[in-house]
Amino acid sequence: MLSCRFTILTAMLAASLAAAAQTSTTLKDAYRSSFHVGAAINEAQIAGTDARGAEIAATQFDSITPENVLKWERVHPKPGVYSFDLPDKYVAFGEKHHMFIVGHCLVWHSQVPDWVFEDGTGKPLTRDALLKRLRDHIFTVVGRYKGRIQSWDVVNEALNDDGTLRQSKWLKIIGDDYIEKAFEYAHEADPQAQLNYNDYSLENEAKGRGAIALIEKLQAEGIPVAAVGIQGHDSLDWPSIEQEDASIAAFAKLGVKVAISELDIDVLPPVAPGSADVSMTLKADPKLDPYVNGLPDAVQEALAKRYAALFRVYLKHRAELSRVTFWGVTDGDSWRNNWPVRGRTSYPLLFDRSGQPKQAFYAVIQAAARPGLSHGSDAIPIEGR
Ligand code: G3I
Numbered sequence: 054m055l056s057c058r059f060t061i062l063t064a065m066l067a068a069s070l071a072a073a074a075q076t077s078t079t080l081k082d083a084y085r086s087s088f089h090v091g092a093a094i095n096e097a098q099i100a101g102t103d104a105r106g107a108e109i110a111a112t113q114f115d116s117i118t119p120e121n122v123l124k125w126e127r128v129h130p131k132p133g134v135y136s137f138d139l140p141d142k143y144v145a146f147g148e149k150h151h152m153f154i155v156g157h158c159l160v161w162h163s164q165v166p167d168w169v170f171e172d173g174t175g176k177p178l179t180r181d182a183l184l185k186r187l188r189d190h191i192f193t194v195v196g197r198y199k200g201r202i203q204s205w206d207v208v209n210e211a212l213n214d215d216g217t218l219r220q221s222k223w224l225k226i227i228g229d230d231y232i233e234k235a236f237e238y239a240h241e242a243d244p245q246a247q248l249n250y251n252d253y254s255l256e257n258e259a260k261g262r263g264a265i266a267l268i269e270k271l272q273a274e275g276i277p278v279a280a281v282g283i284q285g286h287d288s289l290d291w292p293s294i295e296q297e298d299a300s301i302a303a304f305a306k307l308g309v310k311v312a313i314s315e316l317d318i319d320v321l322p323p324v325a326p327g328s329a330d331v332s333m334t335l336k337a338d339p340k341l342d343p344y345v346n347g348l349p350d351a352v353q354e355a356l357a358k359r360y361a362a363l364f365r366v367y368l369k370h371r372a373e374l375s376r377v378t379f380w381g382v383t384d385g386d387s388w389r390n391n392w393p394v395r396g397r398t399s400y401p402l403l404f405d406r407s408g409q410p411k412q413a414f415y416a417v418i419q420a421a422a423r424p425g426l427s428h429g430s431d432a433i434p435i436e437g438r
Contacts, residue, residue, distance in 0.1 A: 080403070080414075081115035083421035087371040089153045091116030091378035093315065095386055099143045105408045106382045107146070116153035116376050118206075118314070119143050120388075123156055124164040129190055132168060137197065144201050153376060155314075156198065158206035158251065159191055160235045162221035163331050170222045183226045188238045195242035204247040204375075206282060206314070207239045208232050212252055214328075216263020232267070236276045247375070251282030251314055253329040256292035256300040268307050280375060281307075282314030284329060289318065289359050291326040297366050305373035313367060315380040317389060317401035318359055318413075320344070320352050324393050333393040342397040356400065357416035364420040383408055 080090040092114045097103035099122060110117065121127055122139040129135050147154035169186060172178055178186065195205060211232055213219050223231040232250075239248050250268065254260050264281065271278045281304045292300070304311050315329070322341050325333060335341070344352070367377055381387040385406040389399035403414040 078418050080113045080417065083418045084377070085115075087368060087421070088374040089116035089376035089378075090114055091118060091153065091155065091376050092382050093118045093120040093157075093378065093380045094143070094146070094382065095120045096122060096139060098382065098386075099139050099146060101142075106386060109382050109404055109408055111146075111150045114152070114379075115150075116155065116378060117143070117147050118155040118157050118378050120157075120381065121164075123194065124158065124161070125169065125190065126164045126166050128194060130166060135193060140194075140198075144198055148201065153204065154198075154202050155376075155378070156195070156202040156205040156246075158209040159194070159239060160187070160207065160211075160223060160231070161209040162219055162223065163210070165222075170226060178226060180227050183223075184231075184234055187223075187227075187231070187235060191235065191238040192242045195239050195246065199243040200245060202243075202246065204249060204280070204312075205239055205243075206251040207235050207248045207278075209251045210253065210329075211250075212260055212263045212267070214254060214257065214260055216259045216261075216266070218263075218267075233271065233274060233276050236271065236278055240277045247279040247310070248277055249280040249282045249312065249314070250278055251284065251312075253284040253286050253315070254327040255281070255283045255304075256296040257327060261300055261303065265303060265307065268304070268309060272307065278309060280310040280312050282312045284380075285313045285316035285377075286327065286329040286380070287316070287318045287359075287363070288323055288326045289320060289355055291323075294362055294366060297363060298369065301366070301370045301373060305370065310375040311370065311373050312375050313377040316363075316377060317380045317387060318356060318363075319389055320348065320356055320400050321389075321397060329392075331392065334395070335393045337394055337396060341394050344400065345398045348400045352400075353412050357412040360403070360413040361416040361420045364417050368420065379403065 084090045092110050094110050094117050098106040098110055101107060122143055127136060128140055144154060170178055170183065211219055218224055218229060236248055239246065252264060255264050268278060268281060283300060301311050324335060324341065367374055379402055381402050383404040383406060384400050384402050387399055387401050389401045390397055403411055403417060405411050
């Protein structure tokens with residue numbers, strides 16, 4: 054009896070996936086009435102040297118985030134020297150394709166050159182001098198794209214895992230209010246832009262609590278924080294569906310929008326679930342890289358189910374979500390191939406290394422068509438359930 058039911062379900066699943074495979078539905082069309090579906094795009098896609106990746110981005114997504122080109126070390130590598138060639142192309146790409154354009158990121162502890170924190174003799178800057186440098190940077194970068202970049206990750210990853218403030222150079226030199234100042238400067242530079250606080254592991258209790266306290270503090274001070282970016286560097290079993298659901302609800306309750314801002318799902322042996330601490334590096338080990346010759350069907354299917362389950366949670370919160378952005382276009386582009394172990398073969402996204410949609414892509418499309426399924430279920434929505 055059980056095996057008969059299993060066979061029928063399997064046949065229905067195969068039929069459903071085959072039907073989806075033939076559909077020309079795109080991610081952005083499937084979710085158009087719910088939220089933007091975005092992707093982080095890299096230098097090659099922006100410059101056009103990866104024409105296939107750029108084409109997938111243009112066809113499938115209606116929002117973009119620059120994976121790296123607007124980070125301080127890239128856009129402002131030396132005092133007084135700005136490098137706007139790729140950022141200009143990035144914004145032009147988004148405008149050409151009528152996308153919701155995100156800026157990432159203005160203040161981060163990482164990828165900021167040392168000179169930013171030092172005077173001409175190498176001594177640490179004073180609070181006032183660093184605030185002036187921060188203001189100049191924000192006015193120059195945000196000001197250049199005023200009215201064109203609609204949403205900015207103003208402060209990125211300011212919290213430790215226990216929810217306390219990270220002891221970054223920004224905090225050590227300026228004090229806790231560097232966060233407020235960054236939001237004030239960004240708001241002054243473009244009053245219409247949606248300003249975001251962005252971080253990873255916010256689904257974990259302590260860090261989530263820290264983020265809620267931070268947003269409440271900013272709100273009490275009248276700081277215009279409009280959205281929280283839950284990055285979403287997930288794995289097959291972290292966060293739980295309940296954690297994701299509760300986390301989105303908790304931020305939405307504060308009256309801010311929520312963006313799933315850097316979504317990907319790690320299928321490799323877990324090394325640091327939920328973390329995206331870029332300073333972490335581990336030694337290569339074949340045991341940590343088991344799928345160099347391809348992803349087994351069972352894992353492919355587990356990934357599809359996991360994506361479908363998460364998208365059902367996002368759909369439940371469609372009124373509170375502004376966008377769901379994947380951190381990369383194809384598996385080959387993903388930072389996951391190099392973190393926290395360099396040179397692994399990772400499979401975290403919806404398009405494979407040759408740009409073909411994976412089973413997870415069809416599962417995400419199908420989730421939009423059948424939003425009513427139980428949010429706790431990890432089953433791919435199929436006909437008759
Ligand atoms: O482009 C250079 C290349 O010219 C050089 O030969 C090579 C040698 O290492 O480095 C290349 O740059 C690398 C770049 O990615 C592009 O691949 C940098 O070393 C590397 O540090 C950089 O990593 C990025 C990381 O942030 C640090 O900025 C990842 O691409 C990017 O996906 C990742 O994104 C972060 C978000 O901004 C914030 N949240 C976490 C997320 C994942 O770590």
